[in-house]
Amino acid sequence: MEYILETQKLTKKYGQKAAVKEVSMHVPEGKIYGLIGRNGAGKTTIMRMISGLSTPTSGSYSLFGETGRAMGKMLRNVGVLIEAPGIYPRLSAYENLKIKCIGMGINPKGYVENLLKTIGLENTDRKKGAGNYSLGMRQRLGIGLALVGDPKMLILDEPINGLDPQGIVEVRQSLVKLRDERGITIMISSHILDELAKVADFYGIINEGELLDEFTAEELHIRSGRHVIIRTDNAGAAENVLRGIGIARIAEQPDGSLRVDEKLDETAEMAKAIVTAGIALKEMSINSVSLEDYYLGVTGGGEHNG
Ligand code: ATP
Numbered sequence: 001m002e003y004i005l006e007t008q009k010l011t012k013k014y015g016q017k018a019a020v021k022e023v024s025m026h027v028p029e030g031k032i033y034g035l036i037g038r039n040g041a042g043k044t045t046i047m048r049m050i051s052g053l054s055t056p057t058s059g060s061y062s063l064f065g066e067t068g069r070a071m072g073k074m075l076r077n078v079g080v081l082i083e084a085p086g087i088y089p090r091l092s093a094y095e096n097l098k099i100k101c102i103g104m105g106i107n108p109k110g111y112v113e114n115l116l117k118t119i120g121l122e123n124t125d126r127k128k129g130a131g132n133y134s135l136g137m138r139q140r141l142g143i144g145l146a147l148v149g150d151p152k153m154l155i156l157d158e159p160i161n162g163l164d165p166q167g168i169v170e171v172r173q174s175l176v177k178l179r180d181e182r183g184i185t186i187m188i189s190s191h192i193l194d195e196l197a198k199v200a201d202f203y204g205i206i207n208e209g210e211l212l213d214e215f216t217a218e219e220l221h222i223r224s225g226r227h228v229i230i231r232t233d234n235a236g237a238a239e240n241v242l243r244g245i246g247i248a249r250i251a252e253q254p255d256g257s258l259r260v261d262e263k264l265d266e267t268a269e270m271a272k273a274i275v276t277a278g279i280a281l282k283e284m285s286i287n288s289v290s291l292e293d294y295y296l297g298v299t300g301g302g303e304h305n306g
Contacts, residue, residue, distance in 0.1 A: 004029040004153055004185045005050060009059035012045050019045045021209040022059065027187055027202070032179055034200030035189040036295065042209040043189040044082065047157050050187075051080040064152070079151035081159060085142025089131025093121045093141045096130055100148045118182075119144040119174050136167020140174055147178075153185040154178065160195055172199050193295040207299040221264050224294035228267055231257040231283035232274060241277045242270060257283070 005027040012020040020042045027033045037043050048054040050061055052075045060067060063074040087096055097112045116122040119140040124133070130141055139159055146154055156175075160168045176199060178184045190196045196203070203220060205212045215223070232238040235256050242250055242260065247270070249261040260270065264286060274281050 002029050003027055005061065005063055005187070007046075007050065007059065007061040010046065010049060010056050010061055011058045012042075012049060012054065013057040018057075018209050020049070023206075023209075023211045025204050025211055026214060027185060029185050030179065030183045031201040032175060032186045032188060032199050033202045033204065034196035035187060035204050035206060036191070036193050036196055037189070037206030038191055038299070041191075041206045043206055044157050045209075046206070047080075047082055047155050047187070047189060051075070051078060051082065051155050053080070053082065076149065077152045079146035079149070079154045081142045081146045082155070082157040085138065085145055087130050087138060087141055087145070090129040092126050092128055093124050093130055093133070093137075093144065094126050096141060097144055097148065100145050104149050106149060115144050115147055118147065118177065120170060134164075134167060136163050136170050139163060139167065139171055143171070143174060143178075151184070153187070156186065156188045158189055158191070160190060160192075168195060175199055193291045197291050205295065205298055212298060218262070218264075220291065220294075222261060224291050225287075226264060227287050228260040228264060228270070229253070229257050229283070229285050229287060230260065230270065230274070230281070233280040233282065237277065238274050238279050241273050241279065245269060245273045 003026045007023055007025050009022040009024055010020060011018060011022055023046060035043050035046065045054070049056050052072070063071045064077065066074050088099070091099070093116060094112055097115055101107060101111060113122065121137060121140060121144065124137070130138060133141065143154070143156065143159065146156070160171050163171065175186055175188065179186060188196065188200070197217070197220065201217050202214065203217070204214045230238060235252050235258055239250050239252065239258055242258070247260060247263055251259045253259055267284060267286065271281055271284055
């Protein structure tokens with residue numbers, strides 16, 4: 001697998017205290033990588049180091065396969081939103097973006113309009129100041145500002161923190177769009193696993209400055225016991241059909257339903273295959289478990305600041 005960002009024993013000490021301890025993480029290209037950890041776990045410190053805003057005490061990292069001086073140049077391919085975005089409150093989204101473009105010497109026709117579309121702010125009043133926007137709109141404007149210059153990678157620190165449910169959905173949609181339409185690699189931090197779980201393809205768990213684990217969304221589902229229950233009028237035939245489309249982890253339950261423990265993002269294909277084979281599909285459900293519980297188990301439980 002190709003990694004756009006890799007860290008080797010990245011460490012940051014403040015005095016005697018290590019905020020980040022020997023973190024070796026791997027961020028694949030074109031994916032959303034969720035960095036999850038409680039408040040104070042060290043997420044911001046890691047993001048500041050890999051954005052070039054702070055120097056590691058020890059350890060190193062590579063960006064786009066480059067290290068050292070060559071990597072320094074690569075930083076211009078990284079868009080960063082750490083803490084509150086620098087927005088001029090009296091200026092509109094359009095004007096804020098325009099100013100950043102001018103500052104960076106970017107002036108192609110329609111550039112700002114395109115950016116506004118990408119972040120879903122194309123219909124905002126060009127005269128209304130961004131200070132009057134909702135928090136979700138401001139956060140998307142912050143992402144828009146980080147996108148000026150067409151970075152290949154975005155680093156977003158807690159972009160959904162403090163947003164209302166609608167704002168969270170909007171930011172999530174923008175991120176998925178950036179990944180799918182522009183192929184941008186996104187690293188996003190949060191202390192709420194259930195929110196990250198709706199967008200991230202890969203995860204890194206940070207606890208007290210240490211990277212405890214890295215895994216894929218698929219692995220998270222399996223580890224947290226997420227599964228699909230499929231009830232049909234013929235379990236044996238349905239099982240064969242599912243095996244026929246490449247699903248191996250199937251178990252017949254005592255009540256005659258089937259439990260599937262993999263490829264949970266392919267439920268539509270499963271349903272279609274069963275129905276196409278002439279088997280009556282009576283029920284299909286994804287069992288919900290709390291990812292939060294799984295995460296608390298990994299990080300040792302205890303008090304939770306979420
Ligand atoms: P949050 O979501 O609260 O920002 P975080 O996971 O991003 O949490 P960091 O901000 O990286 O955590 O902080 C990690 C640890 O390092 C904390 O204990 C924090 O107090 C400490 N720390 C961060 N910056 C500094 C600094 N400039 N000086 C001293 N200690 C610091």
